[in-house]
Amino acid sequence: MFEVRNLSVSIEGVLKLNDINLKVKPGELHVIMGPNGSGKTTLAMSLMGHPRYKIVNGDIILNGENIKELPMYERTRKGLFMSFQHPVEIDSLRYLTFLLEVLKKNGKNPDIDWIKRVFEKMGLSEEFLNRNVNAGFSGGEKKRAELAQMLLLSPKYAILDEPDTGVDVDSMKFIAGAINEALSRGTGIVLITHYARILNEIGKGFYVHILAGGEIKAEGGPELAEKIEKQGFGE
Numbered sequence: 001m002f003e004v005r006n007l008s009v010s011i012e013g014v015l016k017l018n019d020i021n022l023k024v025k026p027g028e029l030h031v032i033m034g035p036n037g038s039g040k041t042t043l044a045m046s047l048m049g050h051p052r053y054k055i056v057n058g059d060i061i062l063n064g065e066n067i068k069e070l071p072m073y074e075r076t077r078k079g080l081f082m083s084f085q086h087p088v089e090i091d092s093l094r095y096l097t098f099l100l101e102v103l104k105k106n107g108k109n110p111d112i113d114w115i116k117r118v119f120e121k122m123g124l125s126e127e128f129l130n131r132n133v134n135a136g137f138s139g140g141e142k143k144r145a146e147l148a149q150m151l152l153l154s155p156k157y158a159i160l161d162e163p164d165t166g167v168d169v170d171s172m173k174f175i176a177g178a179i180n181e182a183l184s185r186g187t188g189i190v191l192i193t194h195y196a197r198i199l200n201e202i203g204k205g206f207y208v209h210i211l212a213g214g215e216i217k218a219e220g221g222p223e224l225a226e227k228i229e230k231q232g233f234g235e
């Protein structure tokens, strides 16, 4: 189980998340929705261990182990994955070289044909593997490549920060397909999204948590996501 207990986080001395609790079991999907600036990316980055986000209270427990002091790469090694809202471009590193390195560091035995197949499954031709990481990729291509990384790493738990923002209908299907595949393999997923449309493509039940002003204000099932889609966050 991946468990967030009473987590409070500050950025440069200002409290941004207050007393967040979340429990994710293998194969479960937990959806986080909330207005712009409510702290969703802050939560994702804090769980992953980005040094800018300071944990002032609480714990992050991965399969019984408190990982809140561990650096980002150690969390990755323990089976935590994150896809970024704004994937960075790295101009001097070929995507394939990057992937081979990441996979090796995480105890996988990378096989180039397998990597090509996973990229193809995400609608990305071999050409993308020969380009530098995200360099000049369109918004949708970047997000599909992030989810290809998830499928290659097969993490225990994945935090996906708006994988469906700015993507067209076809890209969205690739992304939903990757989420469904990871769930069926037993990956527990925290999905940050603004849209119910991706949730319509998810083949199983899920939990919804509403984050506003750095706090979880409401929790429920798919009906909560539909309500937000129709009525907005309101007051």
Ligand SMILES: Nc1ncnc2c1ncn2[C@@H]1O[C@H](COP(=O)(O)OP(=O)(O)OP(=O)(O)O)[C@@H](O)[C@H]1O
Residues within 6 Å of the ligand: 011, 012, 016, 034, 035, 036, 037, 038, 039, 040, 041, 042, 043, 052, 085
């Ligand atoms: N490095 C930083 N320095 C100061 N404030 C920051 C920093 N990073 C984030 N914040 C602030 O923290 C708050 C939460 O930001 P966050 O990026 O977590 O929002 P979000 O819920 O992901 O929003 P969106 O839906 O727009 O992606 C915002 O008010 C933001 O301006």
Ligand SMILES: [Mg+2]
Residues within 6 Å of the ligand: 040, 041, 042, 085, 161
């Ligand atoms: Mg965000």
